[in-house]
Amino acid sequence: xxxxxGPDVPLRTRLTELLEGIVPWDEQERAHLTTAVEWIASGAPxxxxxxxxxxxxxxxxxxxxxxxxxxxxxxxxxRKAGLWLPSGGHVEPMEDPWDTVLRECRxxxxxxxxxxxxxxxxxxxxxxTRTRRYEQHxxxxxxxxxxxxxxxxxxxxxxxxxxxxWLPLRQVLAEPGDTxxxxxxxxxxxxxxxxxx
Numbered sequence: 001x002x003x004x005x006g007p008d009v010p011l012r013t014r015l016t017e018l019l020e021g022i023v024p025w026d027e028q029e030r031a032h033l034t035t036a037v038e039w040i041a042s043g044a045p046x047x048x049x050x051x052x053x054x055x056x057x058x059x060x061x062x063x064x065x066x067x068x069x070x071x072x073x074x075x076x077x078x079r080k081a082g083l084w085l086p087s088g089g090h091v092e093p094m095e096d097p098w099d100t101v102l103r104e105c106r107x108x109x110x111x112x113x114x115x116x117x118x119x120x121x122x123x124x125x126x127x128x129t130r131t132r133r134y135e136q137h138x139x140x141x142x143x144x145x146x147x148x149x150x151x152x153x154x155x156x157x158x159x160x161x162x163x164x165x166w167l168p169l170r171q172v173l174a175e176p177g178d179t180x181x182x183x184x185x186x187x188x189x190x191x192x193x194x195x196x197x
Contacts, residue, residue: 015097025125061101061104063144064087066116066146069149073169073188076161085180107157108160113144123143125183127140
């Protein structure tokens with residue numbers, strides 16, 4: 001029995017449906033969506049089975065805490081990546097990516113995940129990214145937006161993050177690209193456009 005015929009077929013169908021619901025922001029996101037849909041349909045393994053790079057391409061759920069009233073989002077200084085990133089984590093085998101958000105938000109930010117009005121409990125953005133440090137691999141990342149307030153996150157996983165900070169959306173765009181996730185500026189542009197509607 002191949003992976004495409006296995007017990008993960010319903011989840012592959014669910015993932016494809018989630019990706020079809022993402023309106024691409026630009027040609028790069030459109031290309032990433034095509035890559036991700038083809039990867040899911042191929043029957044290739046979807047989940048990280050062994051740290052850091054087995055299989056070499058696997059699913060990640062990012063979640064961006066947004067204080068909509070202040071137009072600020074939360075970034076974390078990720079120790080291993082050496083970048084300011086959204087919070088997130090690897091999707092476990094047979095786990096729905098939204099369940100990953102719920103689990104990782106409790107573990108990393110010590111708070112409950114509350115879906116935002118921007119996209120609810122569905123991904124808002126998608127990226128396919130080759131990591132740049134340690135054993136390189138490719139993350140297929142579903143980006144979710146959570147409703148939060150700048151004072152709501154009072155502690156975090158200090159083993160994983162050096163620090164956290166809330167930044168105004170316009171300031172995120174002004175940050176040097178080499179200090180952030182490589183798609184952070186694009187995500188922020190898409191988010192600002194969605195909030196302006």
